[in-house]
Amino acid sequence: MYLNKKIFTAFAFISLTVFSQEKIVADNESLEISNLDEVIVTATRTKRQLSSVPMPVTLITKAQIIKSGTVRLKDILVEQTGITLASDFGGAKGVQIQGISADYILILIDGLPIVGRASGNIDLNRITVNNIKQIEIVKGPSSSLYGSEAIGGVINIITEQPKNEKLEGLISYLAKGGATNQLDISTNVKWKRKGFGLVSGINLNSSNGFDLSPETLSKTTEAHQNFTGNLQVSYDFSKNLKTVVSNRVYKKYQGNNREGNKQTDWSVNAKVIQ
The missing domain is CATH 2.170.130.10 (TonB-dependent receptor, plug domain)
Incomplete structure (x- = not known):
């Protein structure tokens, strides 16, 4: 099982675009570090x-x-x-x-x-x-x-929430060979400006599964492909009042090419923080 090459190409392009906009901190810039209780x-x-x-x-x-x-x-x-x-x-x-x-x-x-x-x-x-x-x-x-x-x-x-009035991006990639042939790709973008905040992330995960009993029709763990996307938008009215709207989508396909189980979950939440 493998992820669609077009999705991967678009995924990498978005991540590289984000990284190109990050600011580089000079070596001589000093930062104050304060240790706070958990x-x-x-x-x-x-x-x-x-x-x-x-x-x-x-x-x-x-x-x-x-x-x-x-x-x-x-x-x-x-x-x-x-x-x-x-x-x-x-x-x-x-x-x-x-x-x-x-x-x-x-x-x-x-x-x-x-x-x-x-x-x-x-x-x-x-x-x-x-x-x-x-x-x-x-x-x-x-x-x-x-x-x-x-x-x-x-x-x-x-x-993590956006802060410091800047754009930040992160991408991670993990591939494991062997029987399961796992692939995991994640990206995350954080941005904040003039009270507006944005957090967006995508995760793609796939595996070929594995089979401890080849003589049986079904595998011990079936192959799967997962997609998770999240989007969170916030606005700070003041230091003591903030509103947040978040959306999360999860799609899962598990099984072989002919027969498989599909699952789609979608949620939208809004809250006010004082």
């Missing part, structure tokens, strides 16, 4: 220091994600204590926290639920670590704040 918002829905949160919370920082060398969200989560991954009959990877089923684990991006559960699972294969600022994991019941889907816990993915 702050989380998921456990109480208010900004609090990690040390003062009255419940078990795990915080995964950007530096930890980079050091791990992972590409998909599932790879960084499985390294955490109390978290395991469970596959459904379709091969989707759902997360369990302290033995609680994936049906009762709420997964958020910037405080908004991810849509598209299949057999109770949000497939973690669909989420890349591209543009993630930090991951907040609340272990234990949080249904009083987030509803019945959070009986086992909450995973909140906090993304």
Whole structure:
């Protein structure tokens, strides 16, 4: 299985265009660095220091994600204590926290639920670590704040936001050979000017799957192609008032060329931040 060459060419052209507009920081330019205490918002829905949160919370920082060398969200989560991954009959990877089923684990991006559960699972294969600022994991019941889907816990993915009145771009490419022949390409663009902010990202992921029992008709894991696109537009009315509109599209095709399963998820959210 392979990604369409035309899509890849357009993908690379957009990324190179973004990079050509970035400003180069001079070597002699000094930057002030301030070390701040880690702050989380998921456990109480208010900004609090990690040390003062009255419940078990795990915080995964950007530096930890980079050091791990992972590409998909599932790879960084499985390294955490109390978290395991469970596959459904379709091969989707759902997360369990302290033995609680994936049906009762709420997964958020910037405080908004991810849509598209299949057999109770949000497939973690669909989420890349591209543009993630930090991951907040609340272990234990949080249904009083987030509803019945959070009986086992909450995973909140906090993304990077545009700042400093400039255009920034990032592209990553990963290819693995062997039986699965995996390909993963991600790009992300951030821009801010005069109160307007824009975050846009695309992720393409494909695999040939693998088969542990060639004598059977179906493979152990079927081949797949995933596409994820996100667009977020924001406007700062003042330092204390901000509005954000975000759109996220996910398309998945799994199976052979004749018969396969297709899934499309689409969501639009708007919120006001004070």
